Amino acid sequence: MSELTPREIVNELDRFIIGQHDAKRAVAIALRNRWRRMQLEPALREEVTPKNILMIGPTGVGKTEIARRLATLANAPFVKVEATKFTEVGYVGKDVESIVRDLADVAYKLTREQAMKRVRTQAEDRAEDRILDALLPRRQAPSDWSHDPTPASSIESDTRQKLRKQLREGALDDREIELDVNMNVGVEIMSPPGMEEMGQQLRQMFQNLGGAKTQKRKLAIKAARPLLIEEEASRLLNEEEIRALAMEAAEQNGIVFIDEIDKIAQRSEWGGAGVSREGVQRDLLPLVEGSTVSTKYGPIKTDHMLFIASGAFSLAKPSDLIPELQGRLPIRVELSALSVDDFKRILREPHNALTKQYVALLGTEGVTLTFEESGIDRLAEVAFQVNERTENIGARRLHTVMERLLEKISYEAADKNGENYQISAEYVDKNLGSLVSDEDLSRYIL
């Protein structure tokens, strides 16, 4: 659990997202509240439910980005869904629970990766020993060597030591070895919604029936190493423990981002499709209020998950949501539309700014790309203009404009090793000017 204070969280978010201070503050408080809650005695802790957030703002201004970065910062399992997905034809009420099931999958993957990291060095050592065994079978190798904790060095022959050195230097990477590799007996059982646990039990049963299958394979050491590391790491991991930790992470730390909530905000008295929209709100409600959903890892409670709903609310208003749902999204934050100056900063400042990404990408081809200040300003202005004239897609426009601007350089970069490109205002005008002034063209191309 993250111990960052709200101010520290906002500072971290500032590294990636320009402006939108209110939204950053709101999510920072929500995250800190989780930490506060965990400090309470268990009885009171159960009483404290998260204050979910409603983000209101046009498309492409950083709503998802703030939530996603927050999740990364907190190492929290995160899923994003479009609320409109559940109004589509073929939708059945139970489907909204798939959000929680997806979150459980994300939590499991995250937890497993973390556990993998912890055992990685040990797994690497074991894999190395197995490769050495394959290259130079030991005379008195214990029957299940891979489980033997004896440090290999104490009984290591000179030849083995030499091989180990060569192996570490990569000199043997292309040498082929024969190995017994674990075959995953992939039994995939599609369980109907709500029956995931049964599906999981069946899967386990089939696996037990099949036993742990291994197969002899000839592989280059380079290719064998990752397989062996994965296999050894899996042996070192405690699957039950990972599942339990993953479920806890999803329940206590999970963040669910529901986009386009405004699109399901029509009241049923408006008629037509409104009925099914209100239906989706009613289906979402139990999740947000707290319920138990069965997943393939076991039942999971949604009471303490943080829900962040988001929408442009240009036609519907938050008050068009059903009252129960409004009540469950008590924190309202508005995100502002981005200005030309914001665009300029977005191109320059974030840790992962687009300009930095392109410089690095083309750098791999030996091409030096330099953005002049005037060039960046002009790019921002062009993106802003195109948004105004065609459709306003927020900062996403920067991506399309930048891609178009650098298309030629990107295409030819592989043959241009050692060349320099200066992106000045003139360069931008020369390459994009005619597109920008032609509204029809910009609609298609920018």
Ligand SMILES: Nc1ncnc2c1ncn2[C@@H]1O[C@H](COP(=O)(O)OP(=O)(O)OP(=O)(O)O)[C@@H](O)[C@H]1O
């Ligand atoms: N304020 C900002 N600072 C830096 N980058 C931004 C900002 N706003 C948007 N972006 C960038 O624009 C892209 C789209 O932003 P994001 O996904 O957050 O949009 P959104 O507001 O959630 O819109 P939608 O509701 O349509 O999903 C992302 O690549 C993001 O990095």
